[in-house]
Amino acid sequence: MNKMISLIKVDINNTYGLSTMAHSLKDKKSRWRFIIFGILMMSLIPTYIMLIRALGNMYDASIQIGQRSYFLQMGIFASQILVFVFGIIYVMSKYYFSNDLDQLVPLPIKSSHILGSKFVTLMISEYLTSLPIILPFILIYGIRGKEGILYWIYSFLLALGIPVLPLVIASILVMIFMKYTNIKGKKDLLRIVGSSIFLFLILFIQFQMQSIMQKVIAGGDEFYINLAKNSNLLVMKLGVVFPPSMWGTLSLVNYGNFSGLSYVLLFFLVSIIGYIIMILLSEKIFFDGLIGNMEVSSSKSRGSRIIGIKDSIKINKPYISLAKKEVKILFRTPVYLLNSVGGVIILPAVLVMSTVTGDESLELLTKVLGEFPHFIVLPAIGMIVFLGMLNSIGCTTFSREGKNFWIQRTLPIRIEDQIIGRVLSSLIIQLVGIVAMIGSIFFIAKIRLGNILIIAILGLLGSIPMTQIGMIIDILRPLLIWDNPQKAMKQNLNVLIGMGVGFLYGGILTFLTIKLFDKIDINYIYIILALIFILSSYILYIILKKLISKQFIELQ
Incomplete structure (x- = not known):
């Protein structure tokens, strides 16, 4: 019983960082x-x-x-x-x-x-x-x-x-x-x-x-x-x-x-x-x-074969390599995968299952959406954009490095490549969400190819600033000390902060869309949204360059 009580005390302290929290309360900069x-x-x-x-x-x-x-x-x-x-x-x-x-x-x-x-x-x-x-x-x-x-x-x-x-x-x-x-x-x-x-x-x-x-x-x-x-x-x-x-x-x-x-x-x-x-x-x-x-897996090959340097090394652009590394980590760690990929496909799954299980409330909705597709295109874009924050990839991208964060600081990778690579990894996961979302929408209401392209393009464009907002939050206060990968994503305050800022960003765009809906043609609204997403991405890109350059030097 004594061992059990001791283990509980240690595990609670490690999980919730009680010692670190007590130290932070004494530190004026951390309050x-x-x-x-x-x-x-x-x-x-x-x-x-x-x-x-x-x-x-x-x-x-x-x-x-x-x-x-x-x-x-x-x-x-x-x-x-x-x-x-x-x-x-x-x-x-x-x-x-x-x-x-x-x-x-x-x-x-x-x-x-x-x-x-x-x-x-x-x-x-x-x-x-x-x-x-x-x-x-x-x-x-x-x-x-x-x-x-x-x-x-x-x-x-x-x-x-x-x-x-x-x-x-x-x-x-x-x-x-x-x-x-x-x-x-x-x-x-x-x-x-x-x-x-x-x-x-x-x-x-x-x-x-x-x-x-x-x-x-x-x-x-x-x-x-x-x-x-x-x-x-x-x-x-x-x-x-x-x-x-x-x-x-x-x-x-x-x-x-x-x-x-x-x-x-x-x-x-x-x-x-x-x-x-x-x-x-x-x-x-x-x-x-x-x-x-x-277990550590051993070599599968019983024999040996000579591999040339050109065969064993494949040169990629730095941002491509960084994006691949991020995606591999997400897929190799189940808790990351369930929170990132699971987050972007659970909403489409709910929509489909509501229809499959015979939710009669969706029958009238399906008829309306068939006649007025913009009533589903705009909400679909909004949901995909918010999934860019809900997948938690951007707002934990540096925290997930943990104690290995120093490696990213010392590698000869430009800050621009750091930003592009990490944004790409989020967009790759977003593609999974977009496919699931479009599939569920098509299952409920047969929308045209043009509307599908609008949802996909604007959804991806809107996901970029959402990811960048999360990256800004994470580089300002990365959670680098953790003993459980769950802490880096599920018990990371940056995720909550990111969702709050993401709600604010999405709320402003929603308010603007509603105000313009009856005043101009729907196609002009799509163009305005695309321009806002592109301009937001550029401004946030400039901010990220300065912040990452500064934090890579100052963080210990």
């Missing part, structure tokens, strides 16, 4: 980072207030249909699903790609202790995902319903326990996946493909659940009669998909009697049993997947 972070958090308050108001309207609607408990279950279910989806990425990165594993594995420490300590750290991280979602539901239900003190005690316990079971399931699935994809020479490819399929499968299941619920609600008079008779009918229906969400809901709904207590105990009992199974399973299969991941 501005915390001030910026505080300002960014405060800027999200108006949006969060709007969300809470919308949830208040949902609460009123649930009362009108006599299904007040269903409102509570939506919050619990949504938070657990998000913890599970993000947990897949976090678990793979934390369990198998942390730099501290090189030091931990040779030590006389059980795999269950290593996994258990990392699980606790992940739990803390997942509270940042689950609490902002579940708290408004709990507060609205409790305050408007004037619930008793026992309700708040149960709510507090459930809020703490919500991430446990989704993380346990994610951990077990990832461990099994990593063990049985440990095929020599092909494991990276299999894991990348498997992870992508896994995420798409999760999305598909989620939309299938929505489709089932729509069909249930459309069941006719019998459904409404049952709805009136049973105030927990919808809770029971959704509980079939994931019972723990039903147990958590019923424990809060029935907090005043014994059934509420029994559901709380059942919720935590299943979570504890799941955790024990995960720990026991880790003793059997964790090291199998981990050791395979840490």
Whole structure:
């Protein structure tokens, strides 16, 4: 137990940089980072207030249909699903790609202790995902319903326990996946493909659940009669998909009697049993997947052959070589791949799956888009442009170098090539997103080739300034000290700052487009957008040249 507690302390300190944070608070030059972070958090308050108001309207609607408990279950279910989806990425990165594993594995420490300590750290991280979602539901239900003190005690316990079971399931699935994809020479490819399929499968299941619920609600008079008779009918229906969400809901709904207590105990009992199974399973299969991941591949050729210098060396332009290097790193590191490529294809996937699973709300939209294609061209351009920031490539391009950043500073590569190469790597990923976006749009509404070209060209042009904005933010405050590749991309404040600035840039362009929409021809709007993208790219290019030249000298 002492080893476990020590590992948890060390892992929390390494993950969240508590020692570094304490030192930064004493350093006057570093305090501005915390001030910026505080300002960014405060800027999200108006949006969060709007969300809470919308949830208040949902609460009123649930009362009108006599299904007040269903409102509570939506919050619990949504938070657990998000913890599970993000947990897949976090678990793979934390369990198998942390730099501290090189030091931990040779030590006389059980795999269950290593996994258990990392699980606790992940739990803390997942509270940042689950609490902002579940708290408004709990507060609205409790305050408007004037619930008793026992309700708040149960709510507090459930809020703490919500991430446990989704993380346990994610951990077990990832461990099994990593063990049985440990095929020599092909494991990276299999894991990348498997992870992508896994995420798409999760999305598909989620939309299938929505489709089932729509069909249930459309069941006719019998459904409404049952709805009136049973105030927990919808809770029971959704509980079939994931019972723990039903147990958590019923424990809060029935907090005043014994059934509420029994559901709380059942919720935590299943979570504890799941955790024990995960720990026991880790003793059997964790090291199998981990050791395979840490293997160094040997030469495949049994014989030897003479290779000439011209055959072994291929000369490329510096920016081409840099772009290739960036893309290879993105594809070789699963956590980078899932966050960059996964980010640009998840939205198109959602659009397609909404149609495949029979979302009737899209039928009218499809007809309108067929007659007025500019209503889909402009939003598609906007989504692709924002994906240029959402892929997190630009705003982590220097941070991903980590401790090897000094190599980039010493290589005889011009600053211009540094900029072009890193922008190209982002555009290569953007091409994947553009193909996915156009494919999903064509699946929903058959648009013409000319519109497809406009989306692709303007989408790429708009992605350049978005990437450059991220690069400016990252070169000003690169996160170079990390022991887990997840920190460089998922736990990097530059990503959040970049999204905020990207929203501002996109918001200004959206406002301008709306103002011009009824005043000039749509083709002139496309031309204006293209000119703005080109001019923005040039201005940001000049700024980047000066900043990178300065930072390459000053950064230590």
